[in-house]
């Protein structure tokens with residue numbers, strides 16, 4: 546599999562490539578496709594001052610259409626690798642400082658965000674590796690690191706790091722299973738060559 550994100554392509558090439566990867570991986574999921582194309586364009590515009598000047602109207606449209614009407618908040622500053630699968634896109638929130646690796650899956654009612662501490666300060670944001678499959682109604686908050694090939698059970702609350710190649714679930718989420726990598730790639734079957 547080509548690891549486009551590790552090569553020295555410019556951001557325009559990467560973001561355009563990511564649009565195609567998202568499109569391919571969300572086959573049969575028109576809402577996911579639309580939201581991700583709109584997110585990639587917003588993210589591209591936000592990455593260059595000159596584009597913001599000419600396309601500020603698009604950013605406004607993105608906020609109103611995707612957040613208010615489609616009910617999905619993926620901040621344009623979130624760093625999302627190629628091939629994000631957005632299943633049943635309702636009530637999804639991804640913070641602007643969060644990072645998602647390649648080929649992750651996010652489902653409805655999932656929050657990836659920060660914690661506000663008693664002293665008014667904010668925590669760091671979650672960082673997800675590659676092939677992280679997040680079940681429905683999962684909340685991942687704070688500066689947690691989630692390794693590659695992780696399955697997170699539906700309705701889990703993740704507030705601690707989760708190591709690679711595991712299944713974690715519950716409130717708070719704990720590792721319940723460790724996987725052989727081959728087994729994981731079979732389960733997480735969205736990887737495209």
Ligand SMILES: CC(C)(COP(=O)(O)OP(=O)(O)OC[C@H]1O[C@@H](n2cnc3c(N)ncnc32)[C@H](O)[C@@H]1OP(=O)(O)O)[C@@H](O)C(=O)NCCC(=O)NCCS
Pocket residue numbers: 633652679680681696697698699700701712713714715722
């Ligand atoms: C976490 C998950 C990946 C585990 O799948 P699995 O490895 O096949 O595990 P099993 O179904 O064999 O369950 C193992 C145990 O965990 C429990 N379990 C499974 N998912 C759980 C969850 N989300 N929360 C709490 N416990 C869970 C099972 O009841 C079972 O308990 P037991 O050993 O006491 O009987 C899966 O259950 C899951 O939650 N996937 C997300 C699916 C989803 O979000 N679907 C929405 C589609 S719209």
